Amino acid sequence: MGYNQANYTRIRKEYETKYLRAREAADLRRSEVLFAIPEMAEIDRALGKTGLVIMNAAMQGEDVGERIEEARLENQALQERKRQLLVANGFPADYTEVKYECPLCQDEGFYEFKICTCMKKKLVEAAYESSGMAHLLRTQSFESFDLSYYAEDPRTAAHMKRVLDITREYAETFDLATPANMIFMGGTGLGKTHLSTSIARAVIEKGCDVFYAGAITLLSDFEMQRYGNSAGGETGLGTSQYFDCDLLIIDDLGTEVINQFTATVLYNVINTRLSRKKSTIINTNFGQDELRAKYADRITSRIFGEYRVIPFVGKDVRMGKIHRNN
Numbered sequence: 001m002g003y004n005q006a007n008y009t010r011i012r013k014e015y016e017t018k019y020l021r022a023r024e025a026a027d028l029r030r031s032e033v034l035f036a037i038p039e040m041a042e043i044d045r046a047l048g049k050t051g052l053v054i055m056n057a058a059m060q061g062e063d064v065g066e067r068i069e070e071a072r073l074e075n076q077a078l079q080e081r082k083r084q085l086l087v088a089n090g091f092p093a094d095y096t097e098v099k100y101e102c103p104l105c106q107d108e109g110f111y112e113f114k115i116c117t118c119m120k121k122k123l124v125e126a127a128y129e130s131s132g133m134a135h136l137l138r139t140q141s142f143e144s145f146d147l148s149y150y151a152e153d154p155r156t157a158a159h160m161k162r163v164l165d166i167t168r169e170y171a172e173t174f175d176l177a178t179p180a181n182m183i184f185m186g187g188t189g190l191g192k193t194h195l196s197t198s199i200a201r202a203v204i205e206k207g208c209d210v211f212y213a214g215a216i217t218l219l220s221d222f223e224m225q226r227y228g229n230s231a232g233g234e235t236g237l238g239t240s241q242y243f244d245c246d247l248l249i250i251d252d253l254g255t256e257v258i259n260q261f262t263a264t265v266l267y268n269v270i271n272t273r274l275s276r277k278k279s280t281i282i283n284t285n286f287g288q289d290e291l292r293a294k295y296a297d298r299i300t301s302r303i304f305g306e307y308r309v310i311p312f313v314g315k316d317v318r319m320g321k322i323h324r325n326n
């Protein structure tokens with residue numbers, strides 16, 4: 001899937017360094033041991049020889065079972081002798097072995113031609129950080145979306161259950177080949193951020209590149225770029241992530257100041273993502289009529305023509321939480 005390119009490059013580099021460091025450190029420990037235990041050089045040579053015998057025999061293929069077995073036993077005896085010598089001289093038995101952080105991929109980041117689980121974890125963590133919503137991602141998920149806040153009103157409860165199902169399915173079936181867009185509409189505190197965060201989290205864990213920004217942040221990034229600070233912007237990342245990420249979440253659409261520049265940027269982002277077949281989710285406190293009154297038709301027609309409208313209903317659940325906690 002589409003790991004964030006900058007994250008991927010950085011983490012690959014970290015792995016290369018980690019791998020080399022582990023080998024260098026073991027190399028130093030070996031020198032130290034050879035210095036302290038001169039006899040060790042002989043054992044190392046003998047070990048190298050049995051290793052070669054095993055490799056050559058394996059390459060010749062036929063009828064070498066016995067020779068391999070012999071060399072393997074000799075190899076084992078030498079390893080044992082080595083461990084004994086180390087311990088006898090006050091070293092840990094595995095002192096000269098390379099200590100990889102991940103025994104599975106030996107710090108190469110790949111195991112059986114696939115990205116190792118250890119590197120995948122690093123990529124997901126990095127994606128959390130670069131998503132712009134790290135703090136939310138740690139606490140909000142589909143599992144923590146509590147429908148009982150809506151329980152007082154059965155119709156609202158049924159509606160929000162459906163919204164939860166739709167958003168969960170969106171995340172589960174998220175696929176770069178079939179982009180899908182949604183606009184979450186409804187007042188503050190109805191769970192729009194919670195569910196868009198939950199989607200982000202699930203999509204990041206699939207290995208996709210998600211970027212989240214408030215409309216105001218998005219526009220100020222473009223403004224900074226316009227005035228020559230292309231590498232900076234509020235997010236410090238320039239504006240390319242608004243076009244490149246697999247899923248863009250624009251929070252709080254409608255809170256920004258609309259002028260010719262901001263309207264052009266919004267249209268550009270929405271339209272370019274549609275033509276590049278990239279998924280987008282928009283959160284807004286405004287209703288359809290308000291949005292149509294606020295934005296030019298070319299923007300709203302793209303949104304209402306291409307985005308699935310998900311209305312959020314009910315009372316502010318954050319108020320409910322405060323009452324309940326008291």
Ligand SMILES: [Zn+2]
Binds near residue numbers: 105
């Ligand atoms: Zn690994």
